[in-house]
Amino acid sequence: MTHTEQLYWGGAALIVLWLVVFVLALAATRNGVVTPAPATQELGDDPEPPGVVALLGNQWRGVEHAAAATLLDLAARGLVELRQPGDDPIRTTVHITEAGRAARELKPYERRVLDRVIARAVNGGTPIGAIAFREDKRAAAWNTALRREIIAEARLRGLSRFRFGPLLGSALLFSAFVPGSLFTVAAVMGGHNIRAALFVGVAPGAALAYLLGKAMRERATPKGLERAGHWAGLRAWLTAHEDFAQLPPAAVTVWDRYLAYGTALGVTVLSGRLLGFDAGDRRRVWSLYGGTWRAVRIRYPRLRPGFGGTTPQLLWWAAAAGAVAAGLCAFAVLRQPDWSVAVDAGSDGSLRRPGLILSAGWVLSALLGLVVAGKFSRWTLLVAFLAMMPGNFADGSHGFFHDAAAHEGPLPGELAAVALFGALAVYYLVLACLERREPAAVTGEVLRMESRRGRQTARFLALDEGGTDRTTAWALPAASRDIATGAQVRLKVSPATRTIRSAELVRAALPEGDRPRAVPRNAS
Structure with missing residues (x-):
């Protein structure tokens, strides 16, 4: 065994020894009954x-x-x-x-x-x-x-x-990095660069220190x-x-x-x-904007199509939805009975199976629809693969796939999907036209701000305008950083997509506890 291997094995043995001592320390310092x-x-x-x-x-x-x-x-x-x-x-x-x-x-x-x-x-x-x-x-x-x-x-x-007492805690903390020092020396002796050597040296100590920190309770x-x-x-x-x-x-x-x-x-x-x-409660926030305390109920339009979209985005979504509708319609119209074929007994294992082409067409249309909706992820591919399995392993020329291929014109489900994506394309086009109008101006106090998934995704901003006990969140662009909860702002907004186009600070958020003050509704 080389010296490098001895150092690696020695570091591993020290990690095991540290874990044993750590477990014994936990058992010795457990809370009494x-x-x-x-x-x-x-x-x-x-x-x-x-x-x-x-x-x-x-x-x-x-x-x-x-x-x-x-x-x-x-x-x-x-x-x-x-x-x-x-x-x-x-x-x-x-x-x-x-x-x-x-x-x-x-x-x-x-x-x-x-x-x-x-x-x-x-x-x-x-x-x-x-x-x-x-x-x-x-x-x-x-x-x-x-x-x-x-x-x-x-x-x-x-x-x-x-x-853990000061002596025991300090000993466990410092000894957690001893195995890493052996790994660092072994990595250098093995010809690795300094960056790699420091990584293999610090990583074990950081993991053991993390375990120690989680156990440092009362x-x-x-x-x-x-x-x-x-x-x-x-x-x-x-x-x-x-x-x-x-x-x-x-x-x-x-x-x-x-x-x-x-x-x-x-x-x-x-x-x-x-x-x-x-x-x-993120859906029920108390507000003093307007002079008296009111419980304002907030609605978050998470499933609203086009929420927070700009004109180029809306046009792109409209084109994509239209492409999905047109593709699915063409697939349904051009479908032929020979798209559902039987496999001969002497088949050489070709991937062409009864219903495979039909499954591929439907699954591809669904994937395009998910891309349009912005919901595509790696898990979608697994679901798509599973959706292809019935068509890949069908063993006859009869049944659902055969009847679907023999059907003249689109199936009811295909018609519904074409109508849905067609309506969605028209909806996005209408929103894009409405976005060309002059933005409206609203003034109020920021009740809550919530992030959404994705760095480029708009955030929710709930604004109390003082005239009602209910409000719907606006879409604040992800790049905006100047607005804080509790601040009074004047916004230029697009009501169609509920998007904030610009924001002007009327009064900054008060520090230390959001201490409120009575503010008239017509504050400016």
Whole structure:
């Protein structure tokens, strides 16, 4: 065995050894078992905040519903007020009290939740649905910071700790790149260039470091397991109340902090769902454009032909759809009975089978149609191959293929397809003519922006014009980067294709929480 081979085998052995040590470390640092205490309604003399309880109740894996529980806890402490004007809890509003505005001694994650509510409040109040973020990235960043602050509080209380100690974690991290160094030396000795040598050296270490990073979670302390058992007893007591799970957020005035702890422990399902600090409902967004809060319903025309198309694109699509219709019509008219032939007993295995030509014609027409629709992919080829199989393996001159070949004129299915693609070609031509008109002008606030598949595909832009509670998304060209959620814009649009031709910024999006302001409908 050469020295190069020895280095490769040595690196592979070190990887196996690292994985064995890693598995042993995972087994040694696994979370202990929480022993639930008897059902109890006692919170204790110095109970952990609901945000920390959300971490303990979720086995140190996450802080789901921690933000909602913290908001309910702030309400129970009189810093905010939740009002439900009718029977529908979704219309609940949250208001900042004088105590909330003057509050100073708050934990970082409590301050983060309160600041988010203050940022969305107008005249001291806001609908609970308006607390949600309008962008996925901002929601993820906000919740990541909240989780980090809650974990810091749990560690400060001695309830949580790093899964791996500093020494063990550092040793695993540095040793993960040792096998790669052997691979690098072996690659250089084997005559490979420096780039290839660095790649084979870094790749194994990066993969092992990734595994290590996924395992770097929180781990319970003995005190944390004890307190988690206590809160499991409170969960059992709250679960015994059948109606507790469906209590609305405004019920905090009756249940006080119990509603917050129930939300943190996953018992109060309704309140946890309504008080969302995530990206919210993409089809129902709260807007203040126009001066008062309104829930605007958004429709996304994903299946609308010609959506976001330019005049050259529409003309190309029309020509393609017309070509598909003409080709399928010519195929149906020129079809002859001998296109469905029988295979003789002495056949030499020719690919000409009964119905193969018919199958090929129909499948080719379908493929052209998919190309026109922009839905062609590598999986389409597999489906097309499977669609060819019946015609390739038919073994007689009778049956469906023979009857289709003998039929005079287009079949009903062919007529329907020709009519569909013909109508689509006419539709695209009409849209291309409408695109020649002068664009219309609309002004409003950007509610949401969503990307679609493909770098060259137009994005969805939902605009609130202030005059209605419903809106349909526009197509924003993929190259546009100057518009942000929450900004007020004046758009030049083509209503036929719902395409944005140009955009003028009226007011930039406000930073730090999309803090809204009352804006008149005729803003300019």
